[in-house]
Amino acid sequence: MSRIKEIENKLVHAKYKLTTPRRLIMEILLENEGEHLTAEDIHNRLREKGQPVGLATVYRTLELFCELGILSRLNFEDASSYYELEEHDQHHHHLICLACNRIIEFSDELLEDFMVSIERKYGFEVTDHKIKYLGYCSHCRN
Amino acid sequence: MSRIKEIENKLVHAKYKLTTPRRLIMEILLENEGEHLTAEDIHNRLREKGQPVGLATVYRTLELFCELGILSRLNFEDASSYYELEEHDQHHHHLICLACNRIIEFSDELLEDFMVSIERKYGFEVTDHKIKYLGYCSHCRN
């Protein structure tokens, strides 16, 4: 099943429509998979492509997609939120270089056991988690 | 050595002074240790105590204290930043209940090994890290 079809299913299942603006936003996200985009980034790229979508709609759509588990909202240490497609298979997190702002991704499979121990210890049902390591990347250390 | 003296040392060592506004802000933080306070919280409590400090100074001081490692800046999933005193002995992180917004703290000593493996694998020098688990606390689950 194509990625876009899969997403349409999620929308329809939650009683939403795949409107033109929503499809255009999804296309931008798919075309830029692997990047971390802000709402404004997406708004700009749509304008540049001659397929403008209102900024308010971009924000609303990103929020909706986050609720549906299509996207993740990321907070690096600046003022904006960044978005990336959620990969249902492998979850990853981010190393944030304080010198050059490079973002390096790492998988968290090794943290599974730790998470389970936290759930047991606190009777807390974990539905999501976010891990950030801040420091200096291999280009910037020393 | 008293907590306030210890902090004064950090300031002086970094060529800053322990001015009255800085001391007042530090007192609020010490009096409310264990809480997670916003800049506005601190500003309000100072006003209520009859020891007002300008909001700009509160922000500047919190930023300075973060740089000096006296405070940690926390981002739960809302718009504001929260601050807490950094305990040099035990680092902790937060479970965030999506239903009642309770914040539960947990220690991260078990994550030490994982952090070291990340440093090795990516040649990344970790100077700080932030871990959040989102979900439902024992009062809210089910």
Next chain:
DNA sequence: CCTCCAAGTGATAATGGAATTCATTAATTT
């Protein structure tokens, strides 16, 4: 096809946390 109408959109204004400005004040040095 048409009509209807809830759902969705988008230009614009409003919001609010945080950063900046700049005149004033406090502390330090000469």
Next chain:
DNA sequence: AAATTAATGAATTCCATTATCACTTGGAGG
């Protein structure tokens, strides 16, 4: 004491995000 420097705070600005509201869209039902 004068001069230099650091810090303060009221006011302003910034800027990402949210709210508003008149308008548009597009699918369900005829």
